[in-house]
Amino acid sequence: MSLNIDQIRGLFPVLHQEVHGKPLIYFDNAATTQKPKAVLKSLQDYYEKDNSNIHRGAHALADRATRYYEETREAAKDFIGAREAAEIIFTKGTTESINLVAQTFGRKFIGKGDEIIISTMEHHSNIVPWQMVCEEKGATLKVIPINEAGEILFEEFEKLLTPNTKLVSIVHASNALGTINPVKKIIDAAHAVGSKVLLDGAQSTSHLDIDVLDLNCDFLAFSAHKLYGPTGLGVLYGKREVLEEMPPFLGGGEMIKEVTFEKTTYNEIPFKFEAGTPNIADVIAFKAALDFIQGLSKTKIRAHEDGLLAHANELMKNIKGFIPVGIANEKVSVLSFNINGMHPFDVGQMLDAKGIAVRTGHHCTQPLMKRFGIEGTVRASFAVYNTKSEIERLAEGVAQIARLKNK
């Protein structure tokens, strides 16, 4: 049975409003998704009933908060198919997850002459942390090229791999194009030369079934707020054996076993990487988001979103002046495009006037935009609560705007 989208929309209060006098159509889901009532209720319940600091309190509230906090870790473990909850580290978001690996794994295991491989379609947050490591260590950053459709050239990737490759850090699904990369093949090839692999799962985790054991990635970074969860929260998954070898990230409370002025011994994973009071409320509420997704099933979510993307492609292809950017065979529900003769920012603002929220610009992927010789794109990205009639309103809007310069 397919999903009842009307019923799902009823769970998202924010969708039911007008902007500029028009019913809101929210197509900026790759930037952040909206939150279902269960997440909002969980946040409020926590502050109304359970607020306290976790792990060391000798009282009932602290016990409850700790239990709920650790239940989310358990749920996140199940969500990505990890072996154990200790392999789930809570961070501020994908960006911090990647920086954590760069500053700990990178500092310890990457040295002069070593190589890190990324791809042309990385988000700046999967470029800059590695440039910082390379600069500090005298290592080299190599970049996998892509074709015109926005797909990685796998043979070129294989040529980049050498015994000096210490890490391949690659996006699972591109935020700017929607391309789903052949990560399993990439991981196997990287492991064959002894390299570790980090997957940037910021865009993939909300659309695709993720099984880190099957993928065999060493790290997976993702954000709660793109998964119908709260902002300011992310996850870093790492294999136990790799995490245990890594030095701590931030120093402080929680991450220690014993502190003397002479020497500090560090706590076990995951606590070694969670210094200070964490984002307790949002972690707890994140479980409601994960339950929401699991309750619908990723397979059904993806089928619905694929249907939306196919409908959009079908309606847009006949619009004069419509230029799709990123036409990979395997895509998540991201439609990136330009209109001939128009700046994406203008197109975005005109769509906004029609009540349609999209993103415009370089999407924090400037090297990718340069690869395509463009300044930016208009990006409409779809989530489970979007409908075919919303896609039709987008297509009508785009057609009307395109006519201004493409008679």
Added chain:
Amino acid sequence: MSTIKEVQDEIISEFEILGDDKESTIFYIMELGGNLKPFPESERTEENIIKGCQSKVWLIADEKDGKVQFQADSNTDITKGLISLLIRVLDNRRPEEILRADLDFIQKIGMGGIIGSQRSNGLAAMIKQMKLYAMAFQTKQNA
């Protein structure tokens, strides 16, 4: 020639006719961009750019008979419209008039709500640059 206040009042009444409909207001702003004089290609340099996050504006100024002459262009149509409004108000005026000008039409037509925060910041940067040019010409005239 009308005063800065008179030109601003004209603009305010034009926008009043458009009413609350954001879409037609934006189309109108884009149309206004067509009023800009062609921008000299040789002046399309890094130096003459006022850089916003997503749009670029090229602005140059000259002096003729003690009055400041502005020329501008942008890579986005909405921004072109905005700069054409500023030029309509401030072009061909003495530096001290430009420096004194209180551009309250922007607030009165609710421009912030129409163009959003990113472009509003860009608009403020354009006004600042125009006043800086005026200040430079004033200094030169007083020297």
